[in-house]
Amino acid sequence: MKIALIAHDGKKADMVHFLSGFKDELKHVNIDLVATGTTGLHIERAGFKVQRLLSGPLGGDAQIAAMAAEKQLEMVIFFRDPLDKHPHEPDVQMLMRICDVHNIPLATNPAAASLMFQQLTSRF
Numbered sequence: 001m002k003i004a005l006i007a008h009d010g011k012k013a014d015m016v017h018f019l020s021g022f023k024d025e026l027k028h029v030n031i032d033l034v035a036t037g038t039t040g041l042h043i044e045r046a047g048f049k050v051q052r053l054l055s056g057p058l059g060g061d062a063q064i065a066a067m068a069a070e071k072q073l074e075m076v077i078f079f080r081d082p083l084d085k086h087p088h089e090p091d092v093q094m095l096m097r098i099c100d101v102h103n104i105p106l107a108t109n110p111a112a113a114s115l116m117f118q119q120l121t122s123r124f
């Protein structure tokens with residue numbers, strides 16, 4: 001099972017905080033984490049093992065969308081910053097669209113991500 005993690009710069013601390021809150025639960029589930037480049041770096045520094053792809057603006061969102069389209073992802077956690085501009089906004093929209101096309105659970109804020117993680121970790 002693979003989960004994709006992405007956070008815009010203003011939300012990277014939220015992503016680390018969110019994941020740290022599930023650290024114990026995540027030890028008991030067979031989950032591989034994959035992330036866009038800089039998000040992955042922050043996650044790695046917080047002590048998690050994570051596959052790092054390209055940085056978002058350089059194609060990382062597109063790589064994650066391709067994985068979603070190929071049904072390699074169980075869910076996508078994408079903490080977007082709605083108060084900032086992003087040069088790769090088309091890629092952001094494309095990733096969310098692909099998740100909807102393929103019915104991949106997508107959480108764009110910690111409240112939704114917590115509900116999805118609670119459901120996930122309660123299965124084990």
Ligand SMILES: O=C(CO)COP(=O)(O)O
Pocket residue numbers: 006007008009035036037038039040054055056057060061086088092
């Ligand atoms: O830009 C992003 C998502 O759109 C995230 O990319 P980074 O994790 O490389 O910062």
